[in-house]
Amino acid sequence: MADKVIVFGATGTIGKFLIASLIQNSKSFERLAIFARSSTIDSKPEYVQFLKDSGVEIITGDVRNEADVLKAYEGFNIVVSAVGRNVILDQIDLIRLAEKTPNIKRFFPSEFGTDIEFGPKSPNEKPHQLKLKVRGYIKNEVKRLEHTYLVTGPYAEFYIGKGFGDQKAGGFDVQAKKAVLCGTGDDKVALMTMPDVGDALVSAILHPEASKNRALIVNSFTTTPHEILAEYEKQTGSKWDVSYTLLDELVHLEEQAWNAEEPRATGFTLRRVWTEGGTLYDRPRDNEAIGFTTPDSLADAVATAIKVQS
Ligand SMILES: NC(=O)c1ccc[n+]([C@@H]2O[C@H](COP(=O)([O-])OP(=O)(O)OC[C@H]3O[C@@H](n4cnc5c(N)ncnc54)[C@H](OP(=O)(O)O)[C@@H]3O)[C@@H](O)[C@H]2O)c1
Structure with missing residues (x-):
């Protein structure tokens, strides 16, 4: 049936x-x-x-x-x-x-x-x-x-998108050709x-x-921030500006956001969990x-x- x-x-x-x-x-x-x-x-x-x-x-x-x-x-x-x-x-x-x-x-x-x-x-x-x-x-x-x-x-649409309003939390801005990568850039997600x-x-x-x-x-699929960036550069035909939010800084931003009871705190926690390998089994x-x-x-x-x- x-x-x-x-x-x-x-x-x-x-x-x-x-x-x-x-x-x-x-x-x-x-x-x-x-x-x-x-x-x-x-x-x-x-x-x-x-x-x-x-x-x-x-x-x-x-x-x-x-x-x-x-x-x-x-x-x-x-x-x-x-x-x-x-x-x-x-x-x-x-x-x-x-x-x-x-x-x-x-x-x-x-x-x-x-x-x-x-x-x-x-x-x-x-x-x-x-x-x-x-x-x-x-x-x-x-x-x-x-x-x-x-x-x-x-x-994927969120992780490889423009970001959720705080560029430090990672994102890929197609118009500006700028990427902020969470972690070292080589952490798998x-x-x-x-x-x-x-x-x-x-x-x-x-x-x-x-x-x-x-x-x-x-x-x-499983990828890394560096691989995502390389794919963007390939498909847009030029090099992008890149910066990094290392795990320590992500943890700091997360704590600050929770202490200030900001709605974006959830976003920081999830980015930290993913950067720590929380999507790998x-x-x-x-x-x-x-x-x-x-x-x-x-x-x-x-x-x-x-x-x-x-
Ligand atoms: N993996 C990810 O990256 C990711 C990202 C975002 C969300 N999620 C997860 O996906 C799931 C769905 O989230 P979403 O963002 O798709 O949901 P959403 O768009 O915020 O809302 C989905 C539905 O919830 C109902 N709803 C919202 N407020 C309500 C209220 N006060 N009373 C009754 N119904 C209400 C609405 O039903 P009606 O049709 O009746 O209005 C709405 O269509 C969640 O478990 C969330 O954690 C995952």
Whole structure:
């Protein structure tokens, strides 16, 4: 029996890529739906029309309203959550309700990022705390419902993009031909393009045994800041200005940002985790295990980034 998939957060940054890949593979699914706030539906008429034209059902409701969620769960067997950072904890109720809805078989919590159980330091990283609570709830309270954590590492579009507003945190400015590299420039990092995140989700759904009750480590490619720079220089046809934010300085900037309670503190922590090797594993990635065999390359990602900044 083909799966029936409902996606929460489908109009958000990564949600749009998830739903795009699901639509591309719609022949594999019996039903596709999004659950979104009515205010969101009203404010994005063109996108909503595109979804409807693509055969996606639109279900409106509030993630914090139990009746809305239970009604939405009727007739689906897979829930994908791509809710944003300020809604992460609300997933505990979404999971509790899914557990008591027999037709819901699998829940994909909103992960799509750094492995929050990577190593001994991971439980103390501030940006991980809410997602760790969600994993803790699943570990301790869920008996029947299956889960999959899609661990993608940083989105390539963000890591090799212009940066998040503080040039010291790293970035590649195509117009100015300037790069700020985190670390020595030779530290490896595994990245995933957002279209690949969507494709990996589809692969995980279509390989239910390989993806059952575990964190799936998926990515597009592993590279270094120097290799990214070399690719930019090749594709733009000239040398760039380069500077470095070494790990010690990144740690200092991170501490300052947290002490001042600045929202960008999360960005600094994640950059520090990635620079320390937090996207590299001592086991092979799970791309092949779920049949995700045609990821984007660094050259693809840089070409896209140049287009976005032009
Ligand atoms: N790997 C990376 O580099 C990276 C980067 C950024 C984010 N992430 C991760 O990706 C996941 C999704 O993040 P995102 O940035 O894509 O999310 P987002 O665009 O900020 O938001 C996604 C959805 O969350 C829902 N939402 C937001 N605020 C809400 C509220 N107050 N009440 C109810 N719903 C609300 C919205 O649903 P409606 O459609 O109903 O409006 C929205 O579409 C997160 O787990 C995040 O940590 C990873």
